[in-house]
Amino acid sequence: MSGTNPVVRVDGVSRWFGSVVAVSDVSFEIGPGITGLLGPNGAGKTTLLRMMTGLADVSDGSVTLFGQPVRDNPALYGRLGVMSEHETVYSFMRGRDFVRMMARIRGVPDLDRAVEKAIAQVDLTEAADKRMGTYSRGMRQRMRLAATIVHDPDVLILDEPLNGADPRQRVHFQNLLRRLAGDGRTIIISSHILEEVEQLAETVLLIINGKLAASGGFRAIRAALDKRPYHVRVIATEPRRLAGHIMQLGSVDAVNVDPDGALVVLSNNVRDLQVELPRLAQQASIGLRRVEPLDDSLESVFGYLVER
Amino acid sequence: MGSLFRLTLHQLTGKWRLIIMTVLASLPVVFAWLIVRGTRAPFVDEFEAIVLSTMLAGSIAPLIIVAIGSVAFGNEVEDRTLANLTLSPLPRWQIVLPKVLGTLAVAGPFILGSAFATGFIAFNRDATAVAAVTAGIGVGLLMYTSFFVWLGLVTKQAIGVGLLYIVLWEGFFSGFVEGIRFLSIRQYSLALMNGFDPRRFASEAHVDFTAAVIVAVTVCTVFFVLSTRRLRTMDVP
Numbered sequence: 001m002s003g004t005n006p007v008v009r010v011d012g013v014s015r016w017f018g019s020v021v022a023v024s025d026v027s028f029e030i031g032p033g034i035t036g037l038l039g040p041n042g043a044g045k046t047t048l049l050r051m052m053t054g055l056a057d058v059s060d061g062s063v064t065l066f067g068q069p070v071r072d073n074p075a076l077y078g079r080l081g082v083m084s085e086h087e088t089v090y091s092f093m094r095g096r097d098f099v100r101m102m103a104r105i106r107g108v109p110d111l112d113r114a115v116e117k118a119i120a121q122v123d124l125t126e127a128a129d130k131r132m133g134t135y136s137r138g139m140r141q142r143m144r145l146a147a148t149i150v151h152d153p154d155v156l157i158l159d160e161p162l163n164g165a166d167p168r169q170r171v172h173f174q175n176l177l178r179r180l181a182g183d184g185r186t187i188i189i190s191s192h193i194l195e196e197v198e199q200l201a202e203t204v205l206l207i208i209n210g211k212l213a214a215s216g217g218f219r220a221i222r223a224a225l226d227k228r229p230y231h232v233r234v235i236a237t238e239p240r241r242l243a244g245h246i247m248q249l250g251s252v253d254a255v256n257v258d259p260d261g262a263l264v265v266l267s268n269n270v271r272d273l274q275v276e277l278p279r280l281a282q283q284a285s286i287g288l289r290r291v292e293p294l295d296d297s298l299e300s301v302f303g304y305l306v307e308r
Numbered sequence: 309m310g311s312l313f314r315l316t317l318h319q320l321t322g323k324w325r326l327i328i329m330t331v332l333a334s335l336p337v338v339f340a341w342l343i344v345r346g347t348r349a350p351f352v353d354e355f356e357a358i359v360l361s362t363m364l365a366g367s368i369a370p371l372i373i374v375a376i377g378s379v380a381f382g383n384e385v386e387d388r389t390l391a392n393l394t395l396s397p398l399p400r401w402q403i404v405l406p407k408v409l410g411t412l413a414v415a416g417p418f419i420l421g422s423a424f425a426t427g428f429i430a431f432n433r434d435a436t437a438v439a440a441v442t443a444g445i446g447v448g449l450l451m452y453t454s455f456f457v458w459l460g461l462v463t464k465q466a467i468g469v470g471l472l473y474i475v476l477w478e479g480f481f482s483g484f485v486e487g488i489r490f491l492s493i494r495q496y497s498l499a500l501m502n503g504f505d506p507r508r509f510a511s512e513a514h515v516d517f518t519a520a521v522i523v524a525v526t527v528c529t530v531f532f533v534l535s536t537r538r539l540r541t542m543d544v545p
Contacts, residue, residue: 055391056543072540078397086388086545092318101311105396147392 013061036201037190044210081153091133102147118150137164231294237287316410333422374470377456444501454531
C-alpha cells in the first residue's frame with residue numbers, strides 16, 4: 001500500500017477482555033480489491049472485523065477508514081457495508097421490506113431502483129416477497145448481502161459470508177464480489193477455509209491467536225506453506241518397497257511404516273512430492289491406493305507459520 | 309425514523325405481550341369496580357393509596373413498561389440485529405427516539421386506558437380527577453419508558469433488574485423511607501396527579517408539583533441522552 005492512501009488502516013490494534021487477549025498489536029493497510037482475512041476459528045478475526053467496522057472499541061491502537069476514525073462516526077457508515085457472521089434476521093419481515101428498510105436508514109436516494117438492483121444482484125427477485133423466516137440459510141445470507149450492498153458502499157466487510165451457501169450460490173456469490181471489487185471497491189472477507197479465500201482474495205491477512213502471522217499475495221503465502229514440513233499418509237500395494245524408492249526423492253526427509261502397513265512420509269516440499277510420488281509408483285509398478293495429507297488442517301498450517 | 313418506528317412496533321407487539329398487557333391493564337379497572345360495588349365503599353384516601361398509588365402507578369404501569377421498554381433495544385442486543393441499525397449514518401438519537409416512541413405507542417394505550425377507566429369508575433365520572441389520574445400516569449409512563457429503554461441497552465438482564473427495581477424500590481422502599489421518595493417515579497406521578505387536581509391525592513403526594521414537573525422533564529431527558537450515549541460507546545454485538 002506504500003505510495004497510495006490506504007482505504008483501511010489498522011495501526012497497532014489490540015483488544016482484550018479482562019485477562020484474555022483477543023487481538024494483539026495488529027497493524028496492516030488495505031486498499032481496493034478483495035482482501036481475505038484468514039484464520040482458524042477463535043483466532044480473533046471477528047473481533048478484528050468488529051473493530052474495523054466500529055462496532056467494537058479497541059483497547060489500544062487505532063482503526064481508520066478513508067483516514068477517519070471508524071468508531072462513533074455515523075457519517076462514515078454510509079460508505080461502509082457490513083455483513084456480520086450472525087445470521088439472525090427479522091423473520092417477520094419480507095426480504096424486499098428488509099432491504100428497503102436498510103436502504104432507507106442509509107439515506108439511499110432512488111429507493112425503488114436501488115432495492116430492486118440489490119435484490120437482483122443476489123438473484124433473489126422471485127423470493128423477495130416471502131417472509132425471511134421462511135428462507136433457507138443460503139437465501140438469508142444472500143438477502144443480507146443485498147441489504148449490505150443496497151447503498152452502494154465503497155467498502156464491504158463480510159464476516160464468513162459463504163456460510164450456508166450451496167456450491168451454485170458460492171459461485172454466484174464469488175462472481176458478484178469479484179464484480180463489485182472490479183468496480184474499485186474495497187472488500188474484506190473473513191474465512192476459516194483456505195480454499196475459499198484462495199478463490200477470491202488477491203491479498204491475504206493470516207490471523208492466528210490474535211496476531212497477524214503473515215500478509216501479502218496469496219501465491220507467496222501458498223508457496224511458503226508448500227515448503228513447510230508436511231506429513232502424508234500413503235497406502236500402497238507394496239509399502240516397504242515403495243518406502244525404499246520414496247527415500248530417494250529430494251522432497252522427502254523421512255518415511256515411517258505404520259503397523260497397519262501405511263507409509264507416513266515427511267516431505268519438505270509437498271508440491272514436488274505431489275508430482276513425484278505417482279510417477280515413482282508407476283515406474284516401480286506399485287499401486288497407490290490412497291494418498292492423504294495428515295496435517296492439512298488450517299490450524300496446523302497456521303501453527304507452522306507462527307513457529308517460523 | 310419512520311422505518312425504525314414501524315420496525316419497533318412490529319417487534320413489540322407479539323401476541324403474548326399483548327395478552328399480558330391486556331390482563332395487567334385490566335387489573336386496576338376490575339379492582340376499582342369491585343371496590344366501588346362493594347358493601348363498604350372505601351375512603352378516598354384508601355382507594356388512592358391502594359389502587360392508584362400502589363397498584364397502578366407503582367406496579368401495573370412500570371410492569372407493562374418494563375415488559376415493553378426493556379426489550380425495545382434488549383431484543384436487538386440479544387438476537388444481534390442491533391448492528392443493522394447502528395451501522396447506519398443516522399445520528400444515534402434518531403435510533404433511540406423511534407424505540408422510545410414505539411414503546412410509548414405500544415404500552416401507552418394500555419396504561420392510559422387503564423388509568424382513565426380506573427379514575428372514571430373510582431371518582432364517579434369526575435372529569436378533573438379522571439384527567440389528573442390519566443395525566444399523572446401519562447407523565448410516569450414517559451419517565452418509566454425512558455428509564456427502561458436505557459436499561460435494555462445497559463444490561464442483558466433488563467427485565468430482571470427492572471422487576472427488582474419495581475418491587476423493591478417503587479413498591480417497598482419508596483413507600484417507607486422518606487429520603488427515597490424523592491427518587492421514586494411513582495411519587496412524582498402522584499405529585500402530578502395532586503397538582504392537576506389539588507382536591508385529591510394529597511395524602512399520597514409527598515413531592516411539590518413544580519418539582520415533579522422539573523424532575524419528570526429531567527428524568528426523560530437524562531435517560532434519553534444516556535441511551536444515545538450508550539449507543540455510541542457500547543460494543544454492539
